[in-house]
Amino acid sequence: MSHGAKMKKKNNALKIFLQPIWSKNPINIQMLGICSALAVTVQLKTALVMALSMTFVVSCSSFMISLFRKQIPKNIRIIVELSVISTFVILTDEFLRAYFYDISKQLSVFVGLIITNCIVMGRAEAFALSNPPHLAFIDGIGNGFGYGSVLLAVAFIRELLGSGKCFGFQVVPDYLYSMGYENAGFMLLAPAAFIIIGLLIWLQKVLTKDGELNR
Amino acid sequence: MTENLVGIFLNSVFTGNILLAYFLGMCSFVAVSKNINTAIGLGFAVIFVLSITTPLNWLIYHFLLAPGALYWIGLPDVNLSFLKFIMFIAVIAAVVQAIEIIIDRFSAALYAGLGVFLPLIAVNCAILGTSLFMVERDHTFIESLIFGFGSGVGWMLAIISMAAIRIKLRYANPPYGMEGYPLAMIVTGLMAMAFMLFSGISF
Numbered sequence: 001m002s003h004g005a006k007m008k009k010k011n012n013a014l015k016i017f018l019q020p021i022w023s024k025n026p027i028n029i030q031m032l033g034i035c036s037a038l039a040v041t042v043q044l045k046t047a048l049v050m051a052l053s054m055t056f057v058v059s060c061s062s063f064m065i066s067l068f069r070k071q072i073p074k075n076i077r078i079i080v081e082l083s084v085i086s087t088f089v090i091l092t093d094e095f096l097r098a099y100f101y102d103i104s105k106q107l108s109v110f111v112g113l114i115i116t117n118c119i120v121m122g123r124a125e126a127f128a129l130s131n132p133p134h135l136a137f138i139d140g141i142g143n144g145f146g147y148g149s150v151l152l153a154v155a156f157i158r159e160l161l162g163s164g165k166c167f168g169f170q171v172v173p174d175y176l177y178s179m180g181y182e183n184a185g186f187m188l189l190a191p192a193a194f195i196i197i198g199l200l201i202w203l204q205k206v207l208t209k210d211g212e213l214n215r
Numbered sequence: 216m217t218e219n220l221v222g223i224f225l226n227s228v229f230t231g232n233i234l235l236a237y238f239l240g241m242c243s244f245v246a247v248s249k250n251i252n253t254a255i256g257l258g259f260a261v262i263f264v265l266s267i268t269t270p271l272n273w274l275i276y277h278f279l280l281a282p283g284a285l286y287w288i289g290l291p292d293v294n295l296s297f298l299k300f301i302m303f304i305a306v307i308a309a310v311v312q313a314i315e316i317i318i319d320r321f322s323a324a325l326y327a328g329l330g331v332f333l334p335l336i337a338v339n340c341a342i343l344g345t346s347l348f349m350v351e352r353d354h355t356f357i358e359s360l361i362f363g364f365g366s367g368v369g370w371m372l373a374i375i376s377m378a379a380i381r382i383k384l385r386y387a388n389p390p391y392g393m394e395g396y397p398l399a400m401i402v403t404g405l406m407a408m409a410f411m412l413f414s415g416i417s418f
Contacts, residue, residue: 031245031396035340038238079308086301094297109347112300116340118242190236191407198400205392 017138020146026119027150027197028204033119036110038193040151044167047155048148049096049103053111055144057088058120059137064088066128066136081124082115089114119143154196162187220361223354227365229413233341234373235406237348240341244374245399253332254378258371260332262364264314265345268307269363272346273356275302303346311337341370376406 026032040050061084065072072080093111096104104111114120123143128136159165161184164172172181186192233239240261247257278284280302282294315333319326336342345366349359380402389398 032242034245035239035241035344038241079305082304082308083301086304089300090297093300109344109351112347113239113340113344115300115304116343189411190238191404191411193238194400194404194407198397198404201400202393202397205397 013135013138016135017142020139020142021149022146023208025146025150025204026122026143027147028201030122032122033117033147034197036113036117038154038190038197040107040110041155041158041193042162042188043106044152044155044159046103046106047151049100050107050110051144051148051151053092053096054114054117054119054147055141057085057092057114058123058144058147059140060088061085061120062123062128062136062140063133065124066131066133069129072129077129081121085120085124086115119147150197150200153200154193157196158187158192162192220358223358224361224365227362228369228372229410232369232373232407232410233345233366234370235403235410237344239344240339240370243335243339244370244377244403245396247335248374248377248381248399251375251378251382254374255371256328257332257335258367258374260329260336261339261341261370262367263329264307264311264333264336264342265367265370266360266364267314268303268310268342269345269349269366270356270360271310272303272306273349273354273359275306276350277356299347299350303343307342307346308337341366373406373410377403380406 020026024030027034036050040046061081064084065081068080089112092114093104096107096111123136123140127139131139156166159167160171164170164177164183172183227233230236234241234244243257248254276284276296276299278287280295280299282296283291285291285293285295311333315326318329345363349362352362354362377399381399384398384402387398
């Protein structure tokens with residue numbers, strides 16, 4: 001392989017990794033997988049665990065599906081994809097239950113719902129079925145990080161404004177409270193998540209001058 | 216008993232709305248709420264599928280998967296509950312497929328209305344989510360029936376009102392970049408606030 005081709009290949013992998021984090025962010029641009037994104041963002045801790053679980057599931061299942069992409073018959077591919085994805089979700093859920101029981105209780109059904117998360121299915125259909133395993137893995141990691149970054153951004157805003165904390169540590173100083181500052185309890189409720197994510201998507205659209213798209 | 220069932224129904228339609236309080240089924244909610252007729256069609260399909268799969272998954276969970284559920288074939292120590300994710304999604308996919316075949320066979324009109332939405336529903340998180348919540352909240356069989364139906368009604372209520380609001384929004388003049396999804400999310404947030412107010416009413 002010539003040097004140029006090698007460079008191109010490396011750039012390609014980097015592009016596959018970076019695209020889903022910003023310009024093709026699964027949540028903000030493609031509007032996939034918001035279902036679970038909102039429910040776990042009351043605290044940064046749960047959001048981080050959810051983001052890592054998601055990254056693990058999407059990258060491993062993309063890798064696996066891409067590995068078998070030539071063996072999977074076309075008309076039963078959906079059920080094959082679902083079983084691969086469910087296997088990794090079960091692994092994640094059992095792992096969390098064994099080592100992080102409290103967080104697993106807080107995440108409740110949302111780890112299980114990774115199965116029906118459109119991102120995982122979407123990447124399997126749109127990318128893993130037509131690309132080699134290592135690229136599919138990178139694509140999965142990129143999408144997991146893209147998803148995670150939005151989750152963490154929403155969780156950061158909600159936890160900071162809603163309970164004055166950051167990863168469970170108090171960051172709003174006591175004298176502010178004694179001066180009459182109060183936490184915005186609204187931030188901990190469901191509607192706040194919708195509104196924050198709406199504002200974040202708006203921000204990204206304005207920054208990428210993408211406002212006319214998806215009208 | 217009846218009071219409890221009414222409570223579960225009202226809770227799943229209003230205060231514990233599967234979409235507005237637990238964010239499930241957002242993907243199809245945002246994508247399909249552009250047109251009010253398709254929203255109604257999808258809403259009915261969701262009610263239909265939820266009222267069948269939730270009790271069905273209850274039976275499967277309590278007779279096959281739950282800890283000690285296999286006592287009836289003499290295996291009281293077996294705990295297969297970790298299989299619930301894969302089992303539930305398989306049941307949902309199979310039921311959706313079966314419903315599609317049945318209504319295609321017996322009612323062309325119903326198929327034209329619901330048929331196109333059924334494949335979409337198999338991967339709707341609201342369906343799997345309701346089954347998982349049913350396990351987590353320890354519902355009885357009758358309760359799971361009511362809960363499945365109520366969640367479907369709540370979801371339909373949300374998507375139809377959203378579709379109606381979006382028709383009005385077409386004539387609005389939002390700031391640059393706000394059109395489409397960002398506006399839809401913020402409107403959903405406001406709707407969620409309205410639905411939360413029902414929790415102030417004691418039934």
